[in-house]
């Protein structure tokens with residue numbers, strides 16, 4: 492999720508842009524903001540999706556793989572288009588699923604939760620094609636996330652067998668939010684359904700900026716509250732027996748925080764792993780000036796969000812996301828109670844109390860939570 496925002500390139504010199512324009516679909520007002528400005532197709536119907544796939548087909552795969560130059564920028568823009576499509580009309584992608592997996596996975600790139608919304612229903616032939624590629628590149632992030640995205644019984648069984656055969660690939664599968672038991676198929680520990688969290692005065696699905704004693708029964712380690720939200724307002728998330736799940740932080744930028752949960756839903760007995768390197772620049776100043784509290788409204792992803800650079804955080808008023816796959820910068824925490832990967836609950840981009848991503852995970856069986864924090868990658 493590297494942020495490669497830069498000056499917009501002049502448009503019109505690229506044949507794909509020209510093709511899109513001649514099809515009458517170029518530069519209409521849509522909430523999709525491709526990061527590189529090289530390709531912009533208004534995804535207003537199935538034929539526009541066909542145009543998008545055709546744009547991928549005509550790209551020279553060798554040039555796309557160089558990670559510089561026009562082709563790779565077009566591919567990055569295609570990724571933003573697929574992200575938007577996955578949230579708005581994933582069904583329109585159905586005719587292209589197998590081709591996307593078998594022939595075009597390098598030119599139709601997608602994050603794992605985009606894949607989980609676009610690739611469900613792929614054929615066995617597609618699963619076999621991915622497994623064939625993994626035989627030569629066992630740790631291919633793209634192929635591992637494609638299997639997770641397909642998500643069928645055969646895909647998740649093949650994935651689990653692969654990880655047991657090639658243990659180093661397990662680290663990547665962990666970051667994709669997938670649990671691999673000692674036997675049986677892999678288990679996605681995230682919901683494909685994605686929900687945006689909007690700061691609104693009257694929102695009742697959650698709240699930001701609470702006093703610490705409202706969310707922590709013993710606040711020795713917990714020094715900041717970002718937000719709390721009602722898990723039942725985010726489709727796809729497993730039940731949580733309390734009113735809210737809290738996204739909190741210890742006084743450092745990079746960490747994994749594990750905590751039990753008291754009967755009243757507040758966190759208790761939090762333990763922080765900062766890998767021995769607490770980094771707390773500016774955090775005590777921040778604590779001295781806490782933010783005012785605001786309500787949250789949760790909404791399924793829709794066409795009104797800004798889809799750019801693989802996330803929606805540039806949408807005005809959006810403070811976080813619930814559901815979807817974990818960001819993947821940190822290992823997904825294991826539950827210390829049952830040793831199953833914890834379920835991804837929500838993520839934010841912090842810009843005040845430490846900079847970077849903060850994610851909350853939980854075990855619905857043991858009623859335990861974990862929060863991870865990492866600086867911008």
Ligand SMILES: [Zn+2]
Pocket residue numbers: 826827828829830831854855856857858859
């Ligand atoms: Zn557990």
